[in-house]
Amino acid sequence: MVDSDRFRALAIWSRQLESSEFEMARAGIALRSFARGQCIFREGLNFDAWPGIVEGLVKLCHRTPDGREITYTGVHAGGWFGEGTVLKGEPRRYEVVALRDTTLALLDRPTFLWLFEHSVRFNHFLVGQLSERLGQFMGLLENDRLRDPVARVARALATLFNPVLYPEAGSHIVLSQEEVGLLAGISRPVANQSLKALFQAGALKVEYGALTVVDLEQLRRFG
DNA sequence: ACATTAAATTCGA
DNA sequence: TCGAATTTAATGT
Numbered sequence A: 001m002v003d004s005d006r007f008r009a010l011a012i013w014s015r016q017l018e019s020s021e022f023e024m025a026r027a028g029i030a031l032r033s034f035a036r037g038q039c040i041f042r043e044g045l046n047f048d049a050w051p052g053i054v055e056g057l058v059k060l061c062h063r064t065p066d067g068r069e070i071t072y073t074g075v076h077a078g079g080w081f082g083e084g085t086v087l088k089g090e091p092r093r094y095e096v097v098a099l100r101d102t103t104l105a106l107l108d109r110p111t112f113l114w115l116f117e118h119s120v121r122f123n124h125f126l127v128g129q130l131s132e133r134l135g136q137f138m139g140l141l142e143n144d145r146l147r148d149p150v151a152r153v154a155r156a157l158a159t160l161f162n163p164v165l166y167p168e169a170g171s172h173i174v175l176s177q178e179e180v181g182l183l184a185g186i187s188r189p190v191a192n193q194s195l196k197a198l199f200q201a202g203a204l205k206v207e208y209g210a211l212t213v214v215d216l217e218q219l220r221r222f223g
Numbered sequence B: 001a002c003a004t005t006a007a008a009t010t011c012g013a
Numbered sequence C: 001t002c003g004a005a006t007t008t009a010a011t012g013t
Helices: A004-010 A012-016 A019-027 A083-088 A109-118 A120-142 A149-160 A177-184 A188-200 A216-222
Strands: A029-034 A039-041 A049-055 A057-063 A069-076 A095-098 A102-108 A172-174 A204-207 A210-213
Touching (some): A012 A120, A019 A029, A019 A109, A057 A177, A069 A120, A069 A177, A083 A109, A109 A120, A120 A149, A149 A188, A177 A188
Antiparallel strands (some): A039 A095, A057 A095, A204 A210
16 A cells, blocks of 8 residues: 555645545555556546556547547646546546556545545545546637647647646656657657747747746647 | 767776 | 766657
8 A cells, every 4th residue: 555655745636635534545546557658548448446647648549430549638647537437437438548657546436436425625626627627628629620730739738737737747847759749649750840839939948858838828828 | 761969878997 | 986888769850
């Protein structure tokens, strides 16, 4: 079982819980590691646990019947996702792929449901999380196809720096241009050009294997 | 796809 | 343990 300090560090929502809730939650957590490129959850399987990223980077995507792939969003360290489907016990409507070596924390479904029934603080966290994602997906709906790559990259990055989903993320992230391409659904060279455009617009700084966001508001407006 | 450069790793002293 | 040499990874075009 994870120790208390580790749990507090990897699950920001745990810090809001009362001590009995905290202990219940801690007992329901398991850690699991996945290799880069590995499919973590296949589409259509039932959610038996609520996952959070301890370390690494993951994308949530869907394969259309004609073989195309739509990336819904990326999730990096500190992010928790899929609460809607865990709650309802539905099968996943997307697959989860590790873009780099990744460690997940998994909160088993019975414990998740127990917290849902008993903890007001936990529910506050869930509501904030759900409404934030709803906003993201509405944005996706508006302009999914036919968007220029700069806007796709801007949106992908803006979600990684979303202050509600990642309250303690700084403005810096270790993320290669290839990973940017995978998240935005474009090739690495195009990601390179798009990042350069965003740099010239003053939205971010590009470093070797990493990025720093200078103007998050501007990034948002690109999408 | 290829050439260049940064970073990580290995190896010898 | 230090630094040069080699290998791997990321970038720019």
